[in-house]
Amino acid sequence: MNQFCEHMTFVSQTEPKIVAYAHNNWITAMHEELNQFARNEVWTLVPRTSKMNVIGTKWVFKNKLDEHGVIVRNKARLVAKGYNQEEGIDYGETYAPVARLEAVRLLLAYASMNRFKLHQMDVKSAFLNGYIDEEVYVSQPQGFEDHKHPNHVFKLKKALYGLKQAPRQWYERLSSFLLSHSYEEAKQIRHCLLRKHVLILF
């Protein structure tokens, strides 16, 4: 119980609607998110010009629950307002293949037949890994504006959550990596990559 109470003091119980209401725990969460941005070298600060179509950003706050419904983590995610993107300028293709349910079942059956043990992996802020081909500019995150250049905007190198091309670019990055590491795409099912005794489904 003691441990439980101790833990509770480090997690905020409410989700703020806007940054101004955010408590200390949420500020830590926002810093964590921005650390991911720095680690992935997502963007660079550039001066704003009148020709740019600058896409707004927004903080999304979410409490993460464990299996018993207890709040265990405060998560802040910086997203782009993708609905302001213009086709042909800010994005091209947006289609991204995802695993079919049949493929999931097939994988489970195949693994069971061959006595494979399946393991699960997770990529943190996965979409921040996808490179984008278009020139996209986003506004500075609310509450974290550069005080020397408050009017500058960020030019994106990688995708952001909320951008229309984000899922496609992430798929592109992951599949090209796996294919270059001698995984082979299964002919019938997309998203099933094979290498000897390793089978990856994503």
Add this chain to the structure above:
Amino acid sequence: MSMMGELNYFLGLQIKQLNHGTFLSKTKYCKELLKKFNMESCKERVTPMSTNCYLDLDDKGASVDQTKFRGLIGSLLYLTAS
């Protein structure tokens, strides 16, 4: 990238991997559905509706929350398809 260990819950499927085979179950998904739509105290029925009744427009009745209803149908579709 982080390892989440052996696969045991994926897209609503509970997966138990044993030496002689794999078990799949959707109990957890069902229970969460019931909780989400406040139906935990409901009794179970094979056919959740009387089989011989006349249906017409209920003028006085309160209209259903469309978002909630569609969410419910979608969740049930996933349950039967997965």
